[in-house]
Amino acid sequence: MSLLRDIVKKRKDASKRSDAASVKSTGARSVVASLYSLAIGGQRVKKRRRPDFSTLGAPEWYSEDGNPRLPSDMPGTTTRTDLPAYTIAHGTVLALRIEDKNHWLSLVLYSHAKESSLAAMYHNAAKICGEVRVCLEKTKNISSIEVWMSAVAPAGELISLTATVWNRSMGDPRHPQGAKVAFKDKFPMGTFVFPFELPPLPKFVPVAHPDSSDNRKGFVPLPRSFWKDKVYGDAFYQTTSIDSDNYWFLHQCGVGIRRDSVAGIDEDMDMILQYIPLAPPLPRKSVPFPFLASREDWPFKRETLGGWVLTPFGGRGRIGLEMVEVEGLLGIQDPSIVTAGHKLEFVVILWSKSADALQLLGQPAAINVSYCMADFMPSSEALRPREQSRTTRKIEQMCRGRIWSTDTGRPSEGAPELALVSPEHILQKMSASRATPLKPPAPSRMQSTWSADDQDEDDGKEVEDIVQGDLEDSSEHFVRLEGEIVVPPCRPVSYRYTEIGREYTLELQFAHHLYSHISPTGPGLLAEVPVWYVADRPLRGGPATLNDDPTYLESLPLNGATIPIPSDAIRWPKVIGKHAVSSRGGLAKLGQSFLGLVPPKSQQHADP
Known part of the structure; x- marks a missing residue:
């Protein structure tokens, strides 16, 4: 029994160990809520992690004995009926x-x-x-x-x-x-x-x-x-x-x-x-980005609010030995209809308790804006979108866009791209953490006398230390960015059919060499929102x-x-x-x- 307690028990100064640097940064509220939900069988604390999978163009299912009706046009589009004579x-x-x-x-x-x-x-x-x-x-x-x-x-x-x-x-x-x-x-x-x-x-x-x-x-x-x-x-x-x-x-x-x-x-x-x-596509009026008073007002799933399609995303990683968590919101105007030459505008809001994380990932040079096409590999996810849809696609980048900070404003045409910056104070902090010698490993609890009363007292102090540290670091930081990308000509248009399909997406990848991404799996923080590509062409001819x-x-x-x-x-x-x-x-x-x-x-x- 003492061996089991030795494995489960944590040292009081675990936050100072390099192999347990993430314990304190997890946040006492989230830890307690997660443990409580596991104990009583409730739901875990929701996290904004991977962007939702795309459901654009997915069919509505009807039973054979029902009364199926043909679907309507994709919202934001109209069907050409003025076809002239052949030419x-x-x-x-x-x-x-x-x-x-x-x-x-x-x-x-x-x-x-x-x-x-x-x-x-x-x-x-x-x-x-x-x-x-x-x-x-x-x-x-x-x-x-x-x-x-x-x-x-x-x-x-x-x-x-x-x-x-x-x-x-x-x-x-x-x-x-x-x-x-x-x-x-x-x-x-x-x-x-x-x-x-x-x-x-x-x-x-x-x-x-x-x-x-x-x-x-x-x-x-x-x-x-x-x-x-x-x-x-x-x-x-x-x-x-x-x-x-x-x-x-x-x-x-x-x-x-x-x-x-x-x-x-x-x-x-x-x-x-x-x-x-x-x-x-139908003419669309420009509407301002919806007002969200706090991060608690952000959705946990993709939804339409105030004329904008909002897609939450997030992730966690390390800056040196510090564990950081970043959440974001990517918005484009609704409906998500694009065509060749269309200028797709978007807004990104980033949140983190770490100011260093936003200084690294919130700069425009750290964000890769791309317009991508994705072919569904032969699978059922083309007609039945679900979480696995992300793993059954072959993604290819078609063009890149640009992004800028809302505070600095839109850059002029032809302006050079900003260089990636590594703040000096972050470099000094990382150098200091690497120079700090690690403590020698603690002796095994099997080699020392263990007391149940002492153990309970130690656990209480440890939880008290974590809660106190969490309360001290309750500040929140936000960064807002805006951007645009010109949609290139695409063939074919968006479609879904049995086991195959083609969709187009706006993707933003956040990466910095001082930030080591951990979760979710990937090269960095990823934001993605699907768009529906349509085609049109002028037709000339008689009746x-x-x-x-x-x-x-x-x-x-x-x-x-x-x-x-x-x-x-x-x-x-x-x-x-x-x-x-x-x-x-x-x-x-x-x-x-x-x-x-x-x-x-x-x-x-x-x-x-």
Whole structure:
């Protein structure tokens, strides 16, 4: 029993030992409250440590037998509904086979893409429209011509739209307005044009709860097209293997040729396209930072107060042999919506009982302000945010911002950065503590006579010393800083989907070579707040009704390759597509790019 008491018992002058320097600085009130909560089973004293994990964009879950409703727009944004007429065409052709002398199948898509883009581009609730061109120099055994549009992610297919522009039940291809009598012959020679229009792209797509035991469903915005490694048009495109990367969304539109003969081989080709949701941020009025009378008014979790999103953070470490604790509050204006070129302003308030800690960590040179992107590794935390979300992200810094003390004011443009300062009195204090010799180790209690009465008396004196020391050091110190960072262009926009997602954050790291960080784990004090990145772009064009005018569509500039349309080409009426209820079938290949065909500028008026 005496050995157990020897281990538990502390020396009366424990605060002077180098291996127990943190005992006194802990604070008697916190120690007593924590021990009391352990004894009676209550809650521990709350601490402001790690910033909260992000829940922006997380879906709301509904039971299968409930009445799910589509979510509203992200607060602070609006959806573009003023889409004009399409302004450009993109074409592709089916690669030649051995028996083919010329290209005979082409797909043309009309969109809002830029002239420099290599892929068609669509936005909110757009109707993908185009035409299939068939030019045969000899008859072919074709039973149907189908158009398919799909959006695919690592977790599976998001959407699937289809339109059958021709099949045998629709009659003779040479007579679009003829009787709908089943056509039994081979597809005739000639040039045929089959216009089509697919249903509007959905704004939201359903997702399942990541827990296999939970059958609830939710909705998230349809993610934009996203590849990696190489720029393809205005999107990222991976040249090696899309399946080798877990961060991609592939939107594509293709044509399927179906044959009904015994030796017939179905042919499919696809054309990559881009989908970018446009959600411009709403105008926001600037509001002053909320007044907080004392640190007790600070929140323990991220919350919105007075038009500001406040994120508490904190940590503890050492300055020499002194244990210090620092807490802070990072605030940005609500809602947390940013876009390219947006100047994100923020406010930071630091608190500590150690004036030395704030002199070191509260100077602008000790704070690294960065705008970061974070990809969720394949995990359930993308749709179900929780504490583990911090460990399932791959974070990359995109740009840096600047910060200044509120007392000194905003620095002028082009002003040099301030150098990191190490106050002289702190250096002297640390040198003095290192020069103080350590006391020899105390003899073991097993080698001395122990008295229960003496032990109780010693414990009482020790607690009295700690409480007295804590009362003497009750002063609090505050530092306020302000800063800003210009948001760079980001691809893709913020999104969440099954097991993957992309979010953007404002991060502040506090570090100084005289401060040794202990808790929470990390290189230094960290403050982090998530923001939701949205995109917008100017669109120019006539009224959307022009999309129904074939003459207008044929006059649009063309990028890519296609089959020229002669004057005697047979044009079928536009076919309106639908949502697919069955799989496409077949193995689609990417259409061939512009190689040796009629140049785009002369295609519209060229004859075969």
